Amino acid sequence: MAGLEDLYREIILDHYRSPRNRGELPVPPAHKVEGFNPLCGDEVVLFLDVDPETDTVRDVKIAGQGCSISQASTSMMSAAVKGKPLSEVRQLIRAFKALMSIHESKLEGDGGDGSDLAAELAGVRLGDLEALQGVVKFPVRIKCATLAWNTLQQALDETAQTQA
């Protein structure tokens, strides 16, 4: 039986109580995306400002509300992607989903056997985000942890579209 301390690690509670990068950014140049968890009403509002010259995340701000897991995951995500090149951000998303036991290749049936992914992700450093690993033992909470990351994915996709 997984205990509460597996889920609510100190670093998670810290991000929940003192969320990083709260606020808003002017749109444009930033891109604004809202993510909802329809089951519980959690909401993430993500402002993502990508520098088109260097393809890096110039700034990121977060609004919205939700449970400790979704808020902490959002806060950690914002800290992890700020200043990063988009290629690294995409890798981070994949690595985080793998941490949550979500394997895109299996889910989306694109025929990947996962070994390429494992190789690709071997070098990705998750840092504080590793603290969210305990969420896997609480299946209903995985959606709380991934909300921010799905929203980030959507923001990247939409940014790519507007630039294309």
Added chain:
Amino acid sequence: MSALDVATIKRDFPIFEREVNGKRLVYLDSASSAQKPLAVLDAMDDAYRNHYANIHRGVYTIAEEATAAFEDARRKVARFVNAPRTDEIVFTRNATESINLVAYSWARANLNAGDAIVLSHMEHHANVVPWQILAAERGVELRWIPMTADFRLDLTNLEQLLDGARLLAISAMSNVLGTINDIRPLADAAHAHGALVLVDACQYVPHVATDVQQWDADFIAFSSHKILGPTGIGALWARKDLLEAMPPFLGGGEMIRDVRLDGFTTNDVPWKFEAGTPAIVEAVGFGAAIDYISALGMDAVRAHELLVTRYALDSLRDRFGDSLTIYGPSNVDGRGGAVSFLFDGIHAHDISQVLDEDAVCVRAGHHCAKPLMRQLGVPATTRASFYVYNDEADVDALIEALAKAQKFFAV
């Protein structure tokens, strides 16, 4: 002294023999679905083991037994809500399907652009979305009865809202707030404007003696699984003249009298609305659940729940004061045993996660009432709800577990 002997009642429910996380199970989520007494499980087991066959068409002994048991369950359900006639009970899958049946059959045959339906801000999605689908399809107007500061219906503009309305569809008891709405005066007002009255009685029927004639309702919807019965079956009660005039909802076997290549004629009510093989054994279980709770006595059930609810409201206020907000009427009279609350700075999901450590089962979220949550200005609440097997010790366990959660998330 409680009107119910909870220690004895708990022993009737096998689930309370198990533990969760090494702790006694404290089940406070009956507003979502109730636990099942052995009487229900045994009745269903016996039906499958000894009397099972498809109903209505067989001429052999066990088919006749199955048919008799199914129709006997209908009689019990009818009596339980004081329906004037047994054939006014239509078996459905649940309250949601009962409301949809009215929306698809009665409303589509009778309502057109310009007609209005009156709902309230405290409705469950089951009594919102079917009407929104209809509104989008037909241009029917939806009007909303608002709420007072004490979480009751604000009837200030009722007459205007009902002016030109064809239907009042209203909950008898809110699954979030616990608020009990006094149906009779609402029905009188609606009828005076020529509107029919549909009562979402899903939360009310399990907890308070229900009398469709005293309400003077036209339709009521409820589910078996909230009344200690099985899932997969519910009921629509409707006045017989309405059922007879309504077109069928689903087509297929059982609902027809005759079928030719060029058309069909419908069966009598209520079978006209029961296409296909129904939930036969679930109906038997539904009947057994009604027998069980009727033996306790609905007046005793209500008295007991008032006692536990009052104790819960007092305990929550005493222990947590201003750090906890209760969303529901402050006075237990005119309210049921669903208690929704919010802790300062702690999300409902985190509360229920911590409570689960102590085997205290509560619901966290929007409780399928998002329009209401928007009115309340909160994304989610924690809800504890009480039934015949809950007592003060369960409330105490809730309070202790909440205190633990408060400490855990202390800012």
